[in-house]
Structures are given as structure tokens and as C-alpha cells.
Amino acid sequence: MSPPTLSLLFFLFLFLLLLPLSLAEIKTLKITSDSRPMILFEKFGFTHTGHVSVAVSSVSVTSTSNLSPPDPSRLGFFLLSEESLLQVLLEIQQNPSFCVLDSQYTTHLFTFRDLSPPPVSSFNQSYPITIPNEYSLFFANCNPQSSVSMTVTTLMYNLEFNGVKDYLPAGQTQLPTLYFFFSVLYCVFLAYWIAACVRNKKSVHRIHLLMVGLLVIKAVNLICAAEDKHYVKVTGSPHGWDVLFYLFQFLRVVLLFTVIVLVGTGWSFLKPFLQEKEKKVLMIVIPLQVLANIASIVIGETGPFIKDWVTWNQVFLLVDIICCCAIIFPIVWSIRSLRETSKTDGKAARNLAKLTLFRQFYIVVIGYLYFTRIVVFALKTISAYKYQWVSNAAEEIASLVFYAIMFYMFRPVERNEYFALDDDEEEAAEMALRDEEFEL
Template sequence: MATDKRWMFTGILVFLLLITNSHCRLHHLVLKDDVRQKVHLNTFGFYKDGYMTVNMSSLSLNVDPNNVDSSTIGFSLDRTSSNGFSTYLDEELDYCILKKLPSRDMAVALLLIDFHKNVVRRKTSAEGSIFPNIDKGQEGNDETKPKSEPQPTVKAHETAAGQGKAKRDTSEVNTPEVSYPLQNKGGIYSFQFHFNVSTDDQQGLYNLYFHNCYGKEAQAAGILSFSIDINIEEKNPDSFLSAGEIPLPKLYIIMSIFFFLIGTLWVHVLRTHRADVYKIHWLMAALPFTKSLSLVFHAIDYYYISNQGFPIEGWAVVYYITHLLKGALLFITIALIGTGWAFVKHILSDKDKKIFMIVIPLQVLANVAYIIIESTEEGSTEYGLWKEVLFLVDLLCCGAILFPVVWSIRHLQEASATDGKAAINLAQLKLFRHYYVMIVCYIYFTRIIAILIKVIVPFQWKWLYQLLDELATLAFFFLTGHKFRPASYNPYLLLSVEDDEDLEMEDVVTTSVGVTEGVKKVKKISNGPSEERETVA
């Protein structure tokens, strides 16, 4: 058994070492024989003087490129104010967006790959002062604007006055196009483009997509698959982090200090009230310190990404390990408190053990999914799959520690009318009711409300989501410690228990006030000798 555990730990460590290579802001995405019609390459928040460089080093198709329409394959770059609102892509999902130019009030640029002429045509919907100018990259920085062969959509023989009238009458479609050269070496195409945010009006959250509209436009011709190798570099003036992530290193360090202080306070309480301390109290003490370490390593991870665009693998692996331990320890502690282990009984029933057999593997899977998401490029096929896995498994973990308690309450309520022992158990169950309400509030806040805030707030305030999440976790730790602190007068520790070994999951309990009503003598089981306490209802 010990050998199996060592092999499992070694496997997890090797897995973490392998996946951390791609976790950076200097993105490198390789797709082979992909058939998706839309690939989300990246989302990044830019301040003034931030820039993005995209180098498509190779693009190949499984069909003859000469048979592909010039508005079928390409990129789109649009700007939004937050994560929750798209200005362009969600307008018409069943229409090839590369063939449609949106209204001029939308900040969108299209880069259409023309395989016939070996050029990339740029179409911009917004005014030049609103959307950054896109040039062909470092190789063509000296010819970024007028020298790039403009191809206006209006006819060449129109007079200046006629052109002005056309622009006024057809502002939706009369936007000039600019072409850049497309390199072709034996059917392998390459192209580089670059843009710089030069004004305050151009700041925002930019979304870069690769589009394959061949399936929509030529259903009879079959499915087009593509292989692409692309590098993306994005940077703000003083950081490789997105605008909403720049404050995160300082935020995580500050919150780690708070969790360390609350852990130190808890240890002081345990040492002060040694006679009333249970084993689970020391397990609870490990949680804030593990959380504090996880935040420290997370801050270090972001610090290196901010300064050099990619993390130091050693620090990243340590962060992932502490994050995994913190997540598992949190759910185990909540489940142990909820089942009444150590407070009410010193052994786990068969039903209790089944809960842990479900919760622990699910929590490990959820943390592995989170690590893969953090370490995988957004455009990869695995990213979307593991994101859905994380969401589903996280909900299952939360339900696994809550639903058994709800079932126990129903069972005891039905039996309490005729069974005296069930009535006592129901009183015990009510004692923990407030704690489970607090668990539900914590889960809903961190999984739903905080995420809604992340979607609504402007791009530069994205870090508020992490702040609210950490503050909610800190408050949850503090209230849990306050409710279950070791003290002779704490009503949560004055539960009447008989035949601990025979208690089933339904006899385990949750929160309320006035549980000692009608009880004349309570027997408290502690780590030391048994002692009798008399309480007055």
C-alpha cells in the first residue's frame, strides 16, 4: 500500500511538471487536423501602449486552397468592455461572420486569408481612432499605414464627391480594405500581424478568434480540417499580465497574510483550551496554513508571469500541489464536521465512509481539471472539455456534502413523532442547521454571485472576483472556527451521545439554538477522561 501511494504521488508530480510548460502569456498553440468552425485563441485586457504580436508560422488545409473562398478562413479581433458582453460574434451564430462587416460603432477587425492571391485582407468596422491600426508585424513596421496597398471597396472611377456621398449612404459596407503579403511554401502558409493600443479610447478587452467557415459555405464539399502553429505575445506597458490580472500578485500576498494570522489565532485558541480540544480541531488548524501557502506560491507564479511572460516551473508545481491539498482538505474538513466526527462520535459509519469515498475522488478530479485549465491554451480542444468537467465535478462535490444531510433531516422529522431517540437526534440535527446554511451561502457566493460580478465589471476590475472569493473563504474559515471553537460553554460541543458506535449517518447533525432544552445532564466525550456536566434547560 505504501508503495502504491509513493507511485501515485510520483505520477502526480510528473504530471504537474509536464503540463506547466504552456502556462504563460507567451502563447504557443499547435492544432492538428482540427475541424472546429471557431477557435478562441486568446482574451487579453490592454491598457494604453500595450501591444499584441501574432505569428502564424504555419497553416495547412486538407483541401486544395485554390478551392477555398477568400472570405472563408481568417481571424477576427474584437474589443469588449467586460467578459460578459460580445459586440460582434454572438450576433448571428448561423452566419459566417467573415462575410459580414458590422456597423461602424463596433470595434472589430477581420483578417481574411486569400489563398488565390497570397494576401491577407484587413477589414475594419470602426473609425481608425477607435480601433488600433493593425500592421503586418515586425517585418513591416516601417510600412504600417498608407504604404500597405489600400483597396477601398468603393469603385475607382467614382469622384471624390461621389465617394463622400457613398460613405454617407452606405456606412455599413463602405470601409476600406488593406492587404498584407501571405507567405506560401509548398502549401504551408505563414503570416504575422501586430497592433499597438495607442490611445485611451482603444483600451479594452480584446478577443482573438480563428474562423473556419468552409463547412457553412460549402456543405457539399465536405468538412475542411486545418493544422496551425501559432505564437501570440501580449503585453501591457509594465506587465505581461492582462489589465484585470495586474493587481493579483499583491492581492494574493496580502490575503495569504490574513489566512496565516487567522491560523495563528486558531492555534493560540487550541493551546489555551487544551482540555476541550478534539482531533478535528487540529485538522481545522492545518487548513488556513495550507491556504496561506497556496496563495504565496500563486503570487510568486503570477509575479514571474508578469515580469517575463512565463512562470518558473518549480514554483508553479509547488503552487499546484498546495492548491490540490487545500481543496481536498477543505471538503474533507467540512464533511467531517457535518457528519459530527469527533464532536458527536469518534468513528465513521458506513454511510459516512461512502460520502468520503465520493467526495475525495471528486475533489481530486476537480483540482486536476483546474490545473489542466490553468496550464492549457484556450484554443486547444482539451481546454473546453476540462472546463466543463471542472464545473460539473465542482457541483457534484458540493452536492455530495449537502444532500445526505437533507435526507437525514427528512428521515428524522418523519420518525421523531413516534421515536423518542429520533426526537433527540432531531434536536441535535437542528443544532448544526445554521452551519449548513452558511455552507450553502458560501458555495453559492463563490460559484455563482462572484462569477456574475466577474462578468459584469469592466475589464480592468476583473481582479475583484478573486478578492471577493478570497474574502468569502476567509469569512467562512473564521465563522467555522468561531462556531466550533474549543470551550466548555460552547453549545456545539455539548451534545448528548449514546452508543457512538451504533450511530448512523441519519443520526449525525447540523445547527440551531436552544438544543439543550429539556436536557438535565449531558455527557461530554473529550480526549481526556469522561466528565459530567449539568446544564439547565
């Protein structure tokens, strides 16, 4: 292999840590004139009853130099665990021309020498997994200056105790039940929220109706996720549920960020309008969420075999970070505005209560973003492959807690605790504000 293979394997190792277990539906992928020395196809958690099947057809290998024709034994498929990848990195570091197909740490499947003779040039074989682990399926091209075109069909599954095929990785087979359970919780949440709005009709604002829509979209999104995973689990294909999942995921994320921005500005709850800078935040967040969801779909549907997969991952992470930062600004602006207003309008207690409310909301939003972006990622990284569902459960629990706190803080009530204040509280609030101003 050429020297760049070492750096390629290093980056593959990093992205294997970032890559969630693939939804191992039966996939047919087309490779066209690809000269990469390593191509990552799938990542799957196998039990002791696991199987992997690889079928290739329409194979052609083209040399880009006038040297000897490509050696078919130097092109092939293999499985590699994350632990073994480190050993392979060391082997290539010691010998940059080393071919990964010769490594003792790889699970060899087949090379192009095993293909049927032209003009068919195809191969189809299933392999049992003898050692349970999380493996990545790779294709290696150890012929420098050559490119490969082929159609590849991959199929990975574990057999259940009754012999039924489970096409979800060992760490994700619990996801259909998990998502359905949380969809039921959100339906109960929705019913409770609607009842609260009906009981307090006079205190319902437009933001509360938008929050109803958010709960509806979230519940439907989880139902679609449960159905998507269920059909992949039993048939290897989502049967169109992935389209609905991505659609409602897009609507849910856009609506969630919009609600956070609107609540953070006090729209409808404290004021009936948005300032220009607040409108600009929404105009930035919504298009970025469109781009982020496009990146998410590309990552989820194509898999890591495409040449631009790393780029789409970077786009998704960058856009997500920008959106998370953008929704913080309106809350900070509201806190600053309330602090300034409290010094001049003579309603110290009411403004202090509002200030306290938005500070609490700021802390809750920061905690939610930190947990779902950092803690959940850490769980995905450190959890054993059989317990990858734990990170999904943690993310859904954090989301449910965040929704519950946000909805409780800004619930419709006739006698809002933040505005029903007596004279003693007013005086105490004035003193508190003076103390705060002195400290600042």
C-alpha cells in the same frame, strides 16, 4: 462561412461570458488538422498601451474536397470585443455564408496571404491596441471543407507608465498583491488557531488538528497563487509556480470538503467514528475533486483553443455541483439524528444546543456555496473588464469569513457553551423540543 458558424458563434459568445480573463503568459500552441470555422485563442483586457503579438509557423492548409484549393485570404486572425460579437452574430444570421473576416466589427490582424512563401510559411507581427477594451483573439477559416495545421505563439501585454510590460490583463494586474495580502491574513489566522489549541489542550480533538492542516494548505496555496501571478505579470511565464499552485489548490479543495463533511457528521467532536453512509460521501467527494482539478488544469493551462475545451468546462461545472450537493447530506443527517436522539436520551438542553449548532453550520455552508458559486460568478459577468479582480477579492473575503465562522463554532474550549448547561436551561430546552415536535 457554412451555416453551422452561426450556432458556433452563439456558443462562443456564451462561453466568452463564462471565460475568466486568461492568464496571458506567452503561449505556444499547436493546431493539427483542425477544420473548425472559428477558434478562440485568448481573452485579454487591454489598456490604451496594449499590444498583441501573433506568430505562426509550420502552416499547412489541406482541402477535404476536390474543389478549388483554399483561398489564403479566407483564413486569418482577428480581435473581437464582446459588444462586437453581437453585431457579428446578426451579420451571419442575415447571411449564413458571410465570412467573419469581412465584418466591419472585427479588428483585422492578418490573413494567410501575408505569410512568407513555402516552404517556410510563417508570419510574426505585433499590433498596438488603439481602443482600450477586452478583446478575444480568434482564428477564422472561411474555406468550407478544409483543415489547418500550424504552430501559434501568442503574446499580449500592456505597458506600464515606466515602459515595463505587464503580461496580466488590465483586470488582473492587482492579483499578485491581493493574493499575498490574503496569505498574510491566513498566516495570522493559523497562529491564532494554534495558540487556541495550545491553550485548550484537553479540549483539542483530531478534527482541530485537521483544521490546522487546512489553514496551512490554504496559506501556501495563496502564496503560490501570488507568485504564479507575479511571474506571469513580469515575465509572461509562471516559472513552475503554476504547478505548485495547482498542487496546493487540489490539496486545499479536497481538505476543505473533507473537513466540512467531518465537521458536519460530528466526527471527533461528538463521535469517534463515521457511519457507512458518511464514509461513502467521502469516497465520492475525493475522487470527484481529483476529476474536477484535472478539468481545472486542462482549462487553465491549455486555454479555449483545444477542441474539447467546452467539454472540460462542463465536466468542471458538473463535478463542482455534485460535490457541493454531496457535502450537504452529512449535515442534514446529523440534524436529523440529533432531533431523534433529543426525544429519548433525557438530555434535552444538550441535544437542543447541538441541534442549534448544526443548523447554524448548515446555513453557513449553504451561504458560502451560494455566494462563491453564484454571486462571485455574477460579479465576474457584470464587472467591467478593468475590475475583474473584484470578483477574486469577493471570493477570498467570503472564504475567509466562512473559515472564521466554522472555526469559531467548533473551536476547542474547556467549558463549551453548548454543553455547560444548568437545570433551568434543561427544562426550557425540553419545552422547546416538545414545541418543535408539535409544530412538525
